[in-house]
Amino acid sequence: xxxxxQTPSSMPASLGExxxxxxxxxxxxxxxxxxxxxxxxxxxxPLIYYTSNLQSGVxxxxxxxxxxxDYSLTISSLEPEDFAMYYCQQYDSSPNTxxxxxxxxxx
Amino acid sequence: QVQLKExxxxxxxxxxxxxxxxxxxxxxxxxxGVNWVRQPPGKGLEWMGTIWNxxxxxxxxxxxxxxxxxxxTSKSQVFLKMNSLQTEDTAIYLCAxxxxxxxxxxxxxxxxxxS
Numbered sequence: 001x002x003x004x005x006q007t008p009s010s011m012p013a014s015l016g017e018x019x020x021x022x023x024x025x026x027x028x029x030x031x032x033x034x035x036x037x038x039x040x041x042x043x044x045x046p047l048i049y050y051t052s053n054l055q056s057g058v059x060x061x062x063x064x065x066x067x068x069x070d071y072s073l074t075i076s077s078l079e080p081e082d083f084a085m086y087y088c089q090q091y092d093s094s095p096n097t098x099x100x101x102x103x104x105x106x107x
Numbered sequence: 108q109v110q111l112k113e114x115x116x117x118x119x120x121x122x123x124x125x126x127x128x129x130x131x132x133x134x135x136x137x138x139x140g141v142n143w144v145r146q147p148p149g150k151g152l153e154w155m156g157t158i159w160n161x162x163x164x165x166x167x168x169x170x171x172x173x174x175x176x177x178x179x180t181s182k183s184q185v186f187l188k189m190n191s192l193q194t195e196d197t198a199i200y201l202c203a204x205x206x207x208x209x210x211x212x213x214x215x216x217x218x219x220x221x222s
Contacts, residue, residue, distance in 0.1 A: 034207075034208055034209075036209070043212070043214065050208075055208075087152055089154075094165060095168060096207070098151055098153070
């Protein structure tokens with residue numbers, strides 16, 4: 001199985017700050033990488049698909065990039081509703097696997 | 108409006124079988140695949156399996172021997188059955204629409220495995 005290593009596991013940040021979350025795959029995944037947000041109430045929302053494509057309705061402050069084994073999610077200017085858990089997911093090979101998550105916390 | 112809603116027993120005895128239902132609306136199961144994903148308390152997400160729009164299935168090899176996913180397209184329902192449950196199967200079980208991108212999720216069903 002492809003292992004997804006997500007860093008950091010938690011990140012204190014301030015409103016308006018630019019933050020980047022990283023995800024490293026144990027082997028190349030050919031950009032087959034999605035990002036999801038999970039709110040404290042458990043609601044899960046897709047953010048980015050195929051490395052850099054913004055899901056419909058997602059604000060443009062979210063962006064994704066990467067290639068090969070290394071990928072990242074950037075939020076350009078944090079809003080109050082962005083403090084949540086974030087997960088990457090690879091779907092290059094079965095089983096598709098998720099990173100362990102990054103908790104974005106208010107500093 | 109796309110919606111998915113999980114339902115099932117909140118408590119299952121060890122060694123017994125878990126049965127969950129995902130009832131969907133706003134889309135057809137013959138057009139979209141549906142995934143089951145679980146999240147143990149305080150932990151991350153684990154993909155369990157997918158039933159594709161053509162009715163074929165794909166399972167996580169770690170669970171394959173215990174897991175079955177099926178559907179009733181006339182009722183817009185997807186079913187999960189997993190046998191030989193152990194305490195480590197305690198989790199929130201979620202269904203999500205999509206083939207490779209899970210673009211809509213249910214709220215999840217909490218399942219506790221305990222005697």
